[in-house]
Amino acid sequence: MNIDSCESLTTRVGRLRLRRCGSTPALTVFVAYAPTSSYDEEELEAFYMDLEKLYRGDHTFFKVIVSDFNAKIGPRRTTEELHIGTHGTEWNKQGERLSEFIMSTHTIHGNSQFEKPSHSRWTAWWAVP
Numbered sequence: 001m002n003i004d005s006c007e008s009l010t011t012r013v014g015r016l017r018l019r020r021c022g023s024t025p026a027l028t029v030f031v032a033y034a035p036t037s038s039y040d041e042e043e044l045e046a047f048y049m050d051l052e053k054l055y056r057g058d059h060t061f062f063k064v065i066v067s068d069f070n071a072k073i074g075p076r077r078t079t080e081e082l083h084i085g086t087h088g089t090e091w092n093k094q095g096e097r098l099s100e101f102i103m104s105t106h107t108i109h110g111n112s113q114f115e116k117p118s119h120s121r122w123t124a125w126w127a128v129p
Helices: 041-057 093-105
Strands: 002-008 013-019 025-033 062-068
Touching (some): 025 041, 041 093
Parallel strands (some): 025 062
Antiparallel strands (some): 002 013, 013 025
């Protein structure tokens, strides 16, 4: 595969398109960084609306979203939540909004599909004095 294009679509969303030998892109990777919980609800909603519009507007067959959604998604709660796996840890408000986005775009939350060791479930930050 070769890089077809790499661009910043908004201040929070970028896109990398990869293609095979032909001219049709084979894979699109969206990279996004969601607002944290300290931002107001309007900015969070604008982020998800922009991301959904960009995702739906891209007609590549294979699409992946790699992001820091600042969200916690727990295990599947109902049979309708097929987009969520059974290996999440807990839910938060941003996780609820992410779940709505995943349902509306018919995507899958990959991180909850596989069981991880307990020490690998959270991101830790260390500061060296």
